[in-house]
Amino acid sequence: MTTAADRLAGQRPPSPPQGPTALPELPPEVVAEWQASGGPLVELLTRARELGPLSAFTLGPRRTVLVTGPEQVQHVLGQHNDGYVKQSHRAGVLLGDGVISAAGEPWRQQRKLLQSQFTQIGLRRWEQRIADAARRTERRWAELARTGEATDVAGDMQFFALDTIWRTLTGLPLDERTHHELDNINVVVATLSALTATAPADSARVEQALAQIDATCARAITTAREQSRDGLAPEQTGLLHLLLEAARTRPEYTDRLIRDELVNLLVAGHETTAKTLAWLFLRLEQNPEVRTRAVAVCRSGSETERREMINALINETLRLHPAVWLIPRHAAVDDTLDGFHVEAGSHVLVCPYLTHRDPELWPAPEQFDPWRFIEPGRRPTRQGSFYPFGLGARACLGQQFSFREMVALLELLLPSYGLLYRELPSSTFFGVVMCPDGPMRAEVRGLSDPPPTPGE
Ligand code: HEM
Secondary structure: OOOHHHHHHHHOOOOOOOOOEOOOEOOHHHHHHHHHHOOOHHHHHHHHHOOOOEEEEEEOOEEEEEEOOHHHHHHHHHHOOOOEEOOOOOOHHHHOOOOOOOOHHHHHHHHHHHHHHHOHHHHHOOHHHHHHHHHHHHHHHHHHHHHOOEEEHHHHHHHHHHHHHHHHHHOOOOOHHHHHHHHHHHHHHHHOOOOOOOOOOOHHHHHHHHHHHHHHHHHHHHHHHHHHHHOOOHHHOOHHHHHHHHHHHOOOOOHHHHHHHHHHHHHHHHHHHHHHHHHHHHHHHHOHHHHHHHHHHHHHOOHHHHHHHHHHHHHHHHHHOOOOOOEEEEEOOOEEEOOEEEOOOOEEEEOHHHHOOOOOOOOOOOOOOHHHHOOOOOOOOOOOOOOOOOOHHHOOOOHHHHHHHHHHHHHHHOOOEEEEEEEOOOOEEEOOOEEEOOOOEEEEEEOOOOOOOOOO
């Protein structure tokens, strides 16, 4: 029988939702121990990750939230990017107000201008330059195979990626002088902390490097301006000419902002691709069975099979070694994330490196197994499990571009050359970009019985 009390209970409003709970937090003594050890940040983050897909710790005055779970990553980068913003970029000293560090309306306008050049159609314009840069590196390896001289594989990848982006920006191949001057970008990047915008240790050296970068950019801008004035065929123009064109009607595109955009595209567009290629060659060396199988496909598979294989090699490399291994944000407002409270003002670290090595998402995560990206059902279906190019509105502008250039080079090198290493790095440097810590010296060997070239 229903009593009056039961009837009342039925009418009762549902109990209010539980408020957000505090995030699981690393004890301060663990943080202090890590600080005293002088170990890399990734060690502290790996400890924090053990607490779950969302965790927190306090580092100095800052409360830091670590985000590694797929859904939580989606929330921060994909769905709430207005609440989790970029702030005081780690590389601000180098990037100025360029598209990587800009925010709000200026960023939206800057991104819109560049975006059209990186779509499927926009990219067609750069195909030839990518192909020319790839052939240049291939010619170098052919020559090295002939002479037996050793090379630094990571250095060659750096040159290739810089040559590609330089051709795309200016329409010109990278010359020795500019190459030497732009090495200063690496000088500055190497001093930047993965975590915060701190003053570089050797500020005099950094100042000097920045002055040289500025001078190189100023020269490139002057040359492009003169070329535009003299009239240049569209196939000879680069992104820099597009920026100069924009400056005619948009006063915000001062020479300073054009310099910043140029540097942003140079930085974003070469370090990341170069390090990914270096990691890929290193992984092939460490996994001879994978190398033998993959090279066989590249030498004798159909075009589809070759493409599929190379794409899988790149993806598996990006899974284990996402060049941008840490994506920092600033919580601009209070938020509830997966039932936990994230305070406004928190420092938020989204970490593809740890997501990509989560055994619940990626079985045997430490194994270099490109076939995960080929064989059906072997990839996690949860969105946010794989994001080497970031996610959401601020995801990488150059994702397709970098794939094109990596595929173009690997299609030439993998079927035709083997490497005999003389020196290999044994550790990883976790800076703004994660990279093999040391030279990769190798002799280049032409593989016997090269496959016939098309048309032969
Ligand atoms: C393997 C190569 C690459 C990787 C792994 C990579 C990764 C990333 C990631 C993770 C972000 C997002 C950062 C964030 O959300 O804070 C990003 C942004 C960006 N990337 Fe890439 N990138 C690569 C190549 C390139 C190339 C080749 C270009 C240009 C040609 C490029 C241009 C940019 C730009 C301009 C942004 C900033 C976008 C914005 O804030 O609106 N990237 N990249």
